[in-house]
Amino acid sequence: MALKRVVSWRIILPSCAKASKKNNSSSEPNKSNIISKQVSLQRLSLSDVSNPGSPISLSDLSSSLVGSNLHIFTLKELKKMTNNFSKSELLGEGGFGPVYRGSICDKLRPGLESQLVAVKKLDLNGSQGHKEWLAEVIFLGQLKHPHLVNLIGYCYEDEHRLLVYEYMAKGNLDDQLFKNYSATLPWLTRIKIAIGAAQCLAFLHEEEQPVIYRDFKAANILLDSDYNAKLSDFGLATDGPQGDDSHITTCVMGTEGYAAPEYINTGHLTTMCDVFSFGVVLLELLMGKRSIDKNRPRREQYLVEWARPILKDCHRLNHIMDPRLEGQYSTAGVKKAAALAYQCLSHNPKSRPTMRAVVKTLEPLLELTDIPSGPFVFTVNPEGKKCDEPRIGNNGEEIEEKKYYEKERIRQQRGRKHHHRGRRIKASSRSRAVHSDTTLYKALGTSLYSPKN
Incomplete structure (x- = not known):
């Protein structure tokens, strides 16, 4: 039976704040510098900046963020980089708004090397707004990890809110796994992607003040030209509680099919919610099927509900594995990955492994050699x-x-x-x-x- 949903789901749920006019008060930069010195060894949280009484200047936010080297771009510069946001440069569109490919030339900004970038532009009529834009700047401006997408800079100009990221040549995992019909991702590539994403979640959860990603899904895992995974889209991320405490929220946000059942039903939000979402993506990697697909037979429409009982039956695993792999995978690796997915998808949050334990389970799978020779070129x-x-x-x-x-x-x-x-x-x-x-x-x-x- 399908999980009871207590919210009206959208791909990413709603904006809580609209953009405000830029404040050019001359006193703000001084206050911002004071705050920056006070928290020189402590990461700023979203609440430190989003509170109405915060003295931090949003027009020069990068100077207040710990360890940040963000560039502040003008709207004119971004228009030039994207050929005036040309449709020919459109890479895709999500809950925040459209994403365009852009090009930074070496003459644009001293110290900024020539490179391809992805420019995400806030849709003023969309489901997200200033709060989600601010969350991305706060988290990605301060957190650095090899499997975290690099935020190069941002634009805060009147009502315009834009973000500039490193360009990821292979797009996102959702497209590669479900829309790339010319070739399928081989077994070791899938495990490599899973490990990279797991390492990043472990890093977030192990921060002094843990970060709950809250919207972990295939579409938010970006891939570079070598299929290295990097997490993106931190608009719904939040600073988590410490220890065994949990957030309780009345506004459930995320994506249907990936959110943990306890979060949907009670609003309790912990790092274990991210672990459940990881289990969903791991299941998608094994089966090559989306978490929800209403075009499948009725009992198979919700992947977790249908497939989770099979994950603990090693004799049935071959029947649910992605047929496009044509059997070219490690049998021992599949059994261990399936057992891990089963644990991550437990309805009891305390029965799920930590993301550090997930990483330790997945990494040895790359060394298994029981993969038959086959037709992959x-x-x-x-x-x-x-x-x-x-x-x-x-x-x-x-x-x-x-x-x-x-x-x-x-x-x-x-x-x-x-x-x-x-x-x-x-x-x-x-x-x-x-x-x-x-x-x-x-x-x-x-x-x-x-x-x-």
């Missing part, structure tokens, strides 16, 4: 390193890696046109271009391979 990133093994062309000469894979692609295309040549080409490609996930992983390392698009 991997290509080396042109900007990355080449395999140590030289490639030999048909006439015996050694050729470059990139040219080799291009020749293989042409040969395979010819093989499809001439069916009688299929067997010869298949045998040839097996000896040169087809590798098991484990073999490529060992040869190139975790950050130097990607599935062929």
Whole structure:
């Protein structure tokens, strides 16, 4: 039976505050400097800044944030970077608003290197507002971690609220897992992504004042060109209670299908809510199915309710694994990942593991070698390193890696046109271009391979 929902769900729920006019009072910068010195060793919380009586200037917030090196951009600069927010630069749209690809040139700002960026623009008519924008600046401006997306700067100008992030070449996990029909994420890549996201959640939960992410889902896990995971979208994040205490909120926010049942039903919010959400994403990685899909048979529409009982039955796991993996995964690794997902998805928060325990369980899965050789074809990133093994062309000469894979692609295309040549080409490609996930992983390392698009 479906979980009872006590709120009207939206992808991300509502804005609590609208943008206010920029205050240009000359006295504010001085007060801001005083606050900055007082908290030089302590991270500012959202409440420190969002309270009406706070002396911190939002127009120069970066000077008050601990360890922050944020750049303050003008709206004019951001328009130039995104070609006036051109539709051709649109990357996507979420609860906050549209996201555009932009380009920073070396002449824009001294000390700011040329790079591609993602510019997120607040939709003034959307479900979020100033409070969510402020939360992103507060958290991402102070927290630094290899698996946390890098916030480069922001814009606070009249009613305009924008955020500038590092550009993530592979988009988000939701798109790669559910919308990329040309290639599927192989087993080790999925585990690598899960480990990176888990490490970031563990970091957040282990802060002196814990941070509850509150909206952990596949769409909020960004991927760089090497499939390294980085968490983004901190608009719903909040400073958590310490110890065994919990927040109690009457305004349940998040995404249906990922939120913990105790949070939905009672409003109790702890770090264990993030652990449950992680379990949902781990289940999605195993099965290749969305947490909620009303197009599936009725009993399978809610993934957690349908699949969780199966996770503890090792004899049935193969029946629910993502068929696109074609059996190319570690059987031992699947059993351990399934058992972990089962624990994370417990209805009793105290029965769930901490995120540090999750990381310790997942990391050894990368070393398992019981992955059968199969049909996955991997290509080396042109900007990355080449395999140590030289490639030999048909006439015996050694050729470059990139040219080799291009020749293989042409040969395979010819093989499809001439069916009688299929067997010869298949045998040839097996000896040169087809590798098991484990073999490529060992040869190139975790950050130097990607599935062929």
